Amino acid sequence: MSITLTLQTTSTVPLEAEVISPDRLAGLNHAEIAALPVQHGNQKAALGDFFRVTGSSNGEIRLEGDLSRVKLVGAGMSHGRMVIAGNVGMHVGAGMRGGEIVVEGDAGDWAGAEMSGGRLLVKGNAGHLVGSAYRGGTVGMQGGEIIVQGNAGNEVGAAMRRGLIAVGGNSGDFTGVNMLAGTIVVLGELGWRSGAGMKRGSIISMHPAEILPTFTFACTYQPTFLPIFLRRLRDQGLPISEAHLKGYYRRWSGDSVELNRGEILLLETISN
Amino acid sequence: MHIHNTEIIDTFAEAFKMWASRVIITAATPQWAMNAAQSMTGFATSIIGCKCEAGIEAELSPDQTLDGRPGVSVLFFTVKAEDMGKRLLERVGQCVLTCPTTACFNGLDVEQTVIVGGQLRFFGDGYQISKVLAGRRFWRIPVMEGEFLVDERFGVQPAIGGGNILILGRDMPTTLQATEAAVAAMRTVPGVILPFPGGVVRSGSKTRSRYKGLFASTNDAYCPTLRGIAPETQVPPEAGCVLEIVIDGLDLPAVEEATRRGILAAAENGGALQISAGNYGGTLGQYQIKLHEVLNSNQ
Numbered sequence: 372m373s374i375t376l377t378l379q380t381t382s383t384v385p386l387e388a389e390v391i392s393p394d395r396l397a398g399l400n401h402a403e404i405a406a407l408p409v410q411h412g413n414q415k416a417a418l419g420d421f422f423r424v425t426g427s428s429n430g431e432i433r434l435e436g437d438l439s440r441v442k443l444v445g446a447g448m449s450h451g452r453m454v455i456a457g458n459v460g461m462h463v464g465a466g467m468r469g470g471e472i473v474v475e476g477d478a479g480d481w482a483g484a485e486m487s488g489g490r491l492l493v494k495g496n497a498g499h500l501v502g503s504a505y506r507g508g509t510v511g512m513q514g515g516e517i518i519v520q521g522n523a524g525n526e527v528g529a530a531m532r533r534g535l536i537a538v539g540g541n542s543g544d545f546t547g548v549n550m551l552a553g554t555i556v557v558l559g560e561l562g563w564r565s566g567a568g569m570k571r572g573s574i575i576s577m578h579p580a581e582i583l584p585t586f587t588f589a590c591t592y593q594p595t596f597l598p599i600f601l602r603r604l605r606d607q608g609l610p611i612s613e614a615h616l617k618g619y620y621r622r623w624s625g626d627s628v629e630l631n632r633g634e635i636l637l638l639e640t641i642s643n
Numbered sequence: 644m645h646i647h648n649t650e651i652i653d654t655f656a657e658a659f660k661m662w663a664s665r666v667i668i669t670a671a672t673p674q675w676a677m678n679a680a681q682s683m684t685g686f687a688t689s690i691i692g693c694k695c696e697a698g699i700e701a702e703l704s705p706d707q708t709l710d711g712r713p714g715v716s717v718l719f720f721t722v723k724a725e726d727m728g729k730r731l732l733e734r735v736g737q738c739v740l741t742c743p744t745t746a747c748f749n750g751l752d753v754e755q756t757v758i759v760g761g762q763l764r765f766f767g768d769g770y771q772i773s774k775v776l777a778g779r780r781f782w783r784i785p786v787m788e789g790e791f792l793v794d795e796r797f798g799v800q801p802a803i804g805g806g807n808i809l810i811l812g813r814d815m816p817t818t819l820q821a822t823e824a825a826v827a828a829m830r831t832v833p834g835v836i837l838p839f840p841g842g843v844v845r846s847g848s849k850t851r852s853r854y855k856g857l858f859a860s861t862n863d864a865y866c867p868t869l870r871g872i873a874p875e876t877q878v879p880p881e882a883g884c885v886l887e888i889v890i891d892g893l894d895l896p897a898v899e900e901a902t903r904r905g906i907l908a909a910a911e912n913g914g915a916l917q918i919s920a921g922n923y924g925g926t927l928g929q930y931q932i933k934l935h936e937v938l939n940s941n942q
Contacts, residue, residue, distance in 0.1 A: 514775075516777075533775060534775075535776065552773070554774065554776075571772070573772075573774075592789050592790075593789070594783075594789075594790060595710060595746045595783070595789070595790055595791075595792040596774050596781055596783055596790070596792050598710045598711050598712075599709055599710050599776060599781070600774075600776055602709075602710075602711060603776060603777070616711060632770075632772075634772075
């Protein structure tokens with residue numbers, strides 16, 4: 372049985388609860404968990420002021436209730452597993468280094484920002500700046516996997532350096548902006564100006580997209596590496612079709628305003 | 644011991660510690676994967692002259708490979724683990740990188756590894772691309788046909804080389820038939836290769852020579868033409884042909900199972916008068932594969 376934290380009160384004021392992490396809860400009894408500090412607006416508070424603690428530790432934490440206003444859940448976690456049975460607020464899994472977070476609803480902005488390992492699965496939609504660098508930072512996601520089964524907002528993977536981000540639906544504008552390396556797969560449509568300023572890395576989409584004029588068309592081919600990535604995503608629940616696996620992709624090189632070693636791969640046709 | 648009309652000599656094959664890697668080659672078609680595998684395993688019969696021993700382990704269907712394409716599994720064997728990186732670099736670089744549509748993957752999930760793709764990437768002259776998935780790094784090397792994809796590292800594990808059986812028959816055609824039957828049966832064992840041409844070697848060797856500088860020479864004890872003059876001949880008067888099957892395997896059970904299946908198939912064929920094995924009196928190899936024990940323990 373997992374430790375279950377059930378949100379008892381709702382508030383329009385955000386609750387910053389980075390203590391909700393396997394790293395912080397390990398070895399604590401219910402009273403100690405309830406006493407962990409959280410930030411409620413500009414007030415210090417205790418986790419127990421908002422959550423009821425039940426269950427016992429088996430390495431998994433389960434969160435119940437509408438956590439749309441709860442920020443930083445699982446931030447910096449290094450191991451274990453968290454299941455959020457609903458929506459969650461901003462910064463979920465930000466800076467995480469290992470373990471797994473499953474969000475069964477939607478996630479707010481900055482999901483998995485600057486994470487370096489582990490796996491973040493969002494079964495609903497995600498906000499802006501998934502796996503991105505924080506403002507003023509130069510490097511976003513540096514490892515691990517983020518899978519969003521729904522849509523994602525703007526600036527997915529901004530300045531990411533390593534790792535895999537997959538979006539089952541559409542992604543917003545500036546997907547992969549300033550990307551340093553890594554892989555972004557979008558099964559839906561890319562927003563405007565995707566790949567702007569990218570140095571290296573791969574942005575893959577299964578739909579036509581408007582490509583910036585600073586990208587150069589290379590060829591249409593079957594990238595050998597791509598089925599390996601797509602098969603893994605299929606194993607994790609994304610609707611990868613045979614057309615995705617065996618299709619031809621149009622390769623665009625860019626961004627020539629930067630290093631010009633990045634690529635955007637667009638599936639040429641989808642046979643229905 | 645007799646199986647049908649074949650006498651199984653109460654002796655043992657003497658086998659040695661080696662190091663092994665498994666290379667998975669995939670391609671657009673089974674034929675192109677096989678082309679690369681055959682090229683890669685050419686001139687890799689004996690560690691004595693080829694620096695490694697290699698062979699095709701199995702053909703793989705698309706659902707057995709990482710990228711969902713048809714493939715071939717190849718096993719490599721070297722004396723030292725550190726030699727494996729050099730051999731794979733040479734052979735992946737010359738025989739797989741060059742072959743249309745192929746990709747090349749590590750097939751052993753073990754702790755010890757050697758760098759292969761991490762060196763081959765320099766062929767990309769700065770245009771190569773690294774891709775990391777679940778902690779596994781691949782290199783995409785641009786080539787004229789598209790891209791060559793290769794694992795950065797390949798696993799290397801302790802293994803066994805030099806398992807063998809000797810098939811003694813009345814004449815060449817019947818002995819060859821029995822040996823071919825044994826080869827076909829032995830190749831059904833996973834984790835095993837038979838590194839010589841067609842799986843068979845006719846020039847078995849002993850580990851000494853009357854000539855200075857040679858450390859191996861013909862196995863006169865099993866040369867039928869020398870039965871009258873070789874002091875240690877093991878060829879019975881009715882035998883006119885001896886063929887050997889050398890077995891390299893990832894572990895001892897695999898080599899033993901291949902030995903067992905080979906003996907049974909050769910005996911079943913009817914062309915073998917005797918089945919024996921090569922050894923050095925137990926003085927050199929770390930493993931002894933006793934023919935009677937192998938047959939008894941698995942029957």
